[in-house]
Amino acid sequence: MITLIKSAKIIDTSSPFHQQTKDILITDGTITQIADNLPYKKDYQLVEKENLHVSCGWFDTSVSFGEPGFEERETIKNGLTVAAKSGFTAVAVNANSNPVIDNKSGVEFLINKAQGFATKLYPIAALTKESKGIEMAELYDMQQSGAIAFSDYNKPISNDNLMKITLLYAQNFDGLVLSFPKNKAIAGEGIAHEGENSTKLGLKGTPALAEHIQIARDLFLLEYTGGKLHIPTISSAKSVDLIKEAKKKGLQVTCSVAAHHLTLTDQELHGFDSNYKTNPPLRTNKDCKALQKGIKSGIIDVITSDHNPIDIEHKKVEFSEAKNGTIGLESAFGAINSVLALDDFIDNITHKPRSIFGLKAISIAEGQKAEISLFTPEESYTFTKKHMLSISKNSAFLDKKLTGKAYGIFANNQLVLNA
Known part of the structure; x- marks a missing residue:
């Protein structure tokens, strides 16, 4: 499986691409290329989101x-x-x-x-x-x-x-x-x-x-x-x-x-x-x-x-x-x-x-296993019950105004996105 993440601002102090907006190509769970304007092919899994940011x-x-x-x-x-x-x-x-x-x-x-x-x-x-x-x-x-x-x-x-x-x-x-x-x-x-x-x-x-x-x-x-x-x-x-x-x-x-x-x-x-x-x-x-x-x-x-x-x-x-x-x-x-x-x-x-906690270090760099969080830091919204995905609904943030929203992740060679 090949996944292309388009126009993502990389926030990762361990990466040579920190604070740069790049395309990220992931092949079978490994980051194979990070560059400007990577070409999209019809068999790719495409991730393209507004104001997309990524981090480890x-x-x-x-x-x-x-x-x-x-x-x-x-x-x-x-x-x-x-x-x-x-x-x-x-x-x-x-x-x-x-x-x-x-x-x-x-x-x-x-x-x-x-x-x-x-x-x-x-x-x-x-x-x-x-x-x-x-x-x-x-x-x-x-x-x-x-x-x-x-x-x-x-x-x-x-x-x-x-x-x-x-x-x-x-x-x-x-x-x-x-x-x-x-x-x-x-x-x-x-x-x-x-x-x-x-x-x-x-x-x-x-x-x-x-x-x-x-x-x-x-x-x-x-x-x-x-x-x-x-x-x-x-x-x-x-x-x-x-x-x-x-x-x-x-x-x-x-x-x-x-x-x-x-x-x-x-x-x-x-x-x-x-x-x-x-x-x-x-x-x-x-x-x-x-x-x-x-x-x-x-x-x-x-x-x-x-x-x-x-x-x-x-x-x-x-x-x-x-x-x-x-x-x-x-x-x-x-x-x-x-x-x-x-x-x-x-x-x-x-x-x-x-x-x-003794976990292996990760980075957004070519040749590294892809373990990436996808988010936008600027979207403001009121946190309501529709945002709660847990079985229990006991949130201290209900009806609070929040800024920044997760789009999902790419990890373990799987892409998981919010609806």
């Missing part, structure tokens, strides 16, 4: 699909289709299924179930057995089966010694440990950011301090043990400062931020809409601006959708009873691109996450 394939490092066990929230099949149409050529899938992915057979199930799709699935296996935070899971065996990192999704490891031992043990096979930034004792039963809005609304608050204390603990442990630590979905200004200082010390620490924490604040809670109930909670405008600055300065390494489908029975209920989480694949690019310049963040969803 986007990689989302925090995605939940539900399957196995929570297929009413999302299935692997539909989830990977949603990811492709949202511009993502690779996703790292969290272990928060039923049963939890805490052994090699669970990892192999995910990988086998995802065979043949354009978007590649990479499992993030549980850090502890059943994600209960008591006993370390079979990390080495799961890595050998294909797990790229280890995390108890949205659950902090309260046992300091367990985290210390895990960081030490994972060094034996260069494993990447994720630690969710939340001190449970400080957070208590809080369901919103502790501050002016939570007080006005009568919602139990979770102070940003709960995040800071956990990050500080993990950084002290990392300094003691060595190894690699990734802190997912930070949400506050002070967290950026803590990680900045740790990087100055030379610690191998990286972090991510979710698209909704870059763009939304706790002002959204005034309608008690449970779609805005997330973990960590939405915080202040000051935190939002600090996170955006953290991306621009390079302190924050990765942007994720933190895509977490929740079925209507567990979401369309009283705010205090609703489960945390928002879908985010469909809205991720438009949300991020609405608050950051394209050049400020594209590496944070392409090259940086691939490097951190």
Whole structure:
């Protein structure tokens, strides 16, 4: 199969064609030619879109699909289709299924179930057995089966010694440990950011301090043990400062931020809409601006959708009873691109996450395997239910104005485009 992508502006700092508008010819999944005005032949698969931009394939490092066990929230099949149409050529899938992915057979199930799709699935296996935070899971065996990192999704490891031992043990096979930034004792039963809005609304608050204390603990442990630590979905200004200082010390620490924490604040809670109930909670405008600055300065390494489908029975209920989480694949690019310049963040969803999670580097260059995201950065629109492709519809971006839209992807020798 031969595919011709016409007049695409290439956004790829690793490519000799960065910031140039070119035609791209792909033959049997490999980029064979990049040039001006390549001729079209009738047997070619043609991609020609308004204001077309391309980059290396986007990689989302925090995605939940539900399957196995929570297929009413999302299935692997539909989830990977949603990811492709949202511009993502690779996703790292969290272990928060039923049963939890805490052994090699669970990892192999995910990988086998995802065979043949354009978007590649990479499992993030549980850090502890059943994600209960008591006993370390079979990390080495799961890595050998294909797990790229280890995390108890949205659950902090309260046992300091367990985290210390895990960081030490994972060094034996260069494993990447994720630690969710939340001190449970400080957070208590809080369901919103502790501050002016939570007080006005009568919602139990979770102070940003709960995040800071956990990050500080993990950084002290990392300094003691060595190894690699990734802190997912930070949400506050002070967290950026803590990680900045740790990087100055030379610690191998990286972090991510979710698209909704870059763009939304706790002002959204005034309608008690449970779609805005997330973990960590939405915080202040000051935190939002600090996170955006953290991306621009390079302190924050990765942007994720933190895509977490929740079925209507567990979401369309009283705010205090609703489960945390928002879908985010469909809205991720438009949300991020609405608050950051394209050049400020594209590496944070392409090259940086691939490097951190141990994936093979890719580039838009002749002779390279084609793994390409297709998008336009300038189209503005209101995000509505028609844009939601997930089985669950719990989006924090419903009726928000977004700028930038994914056209689809070319990956695994497959072209997937939005209708």
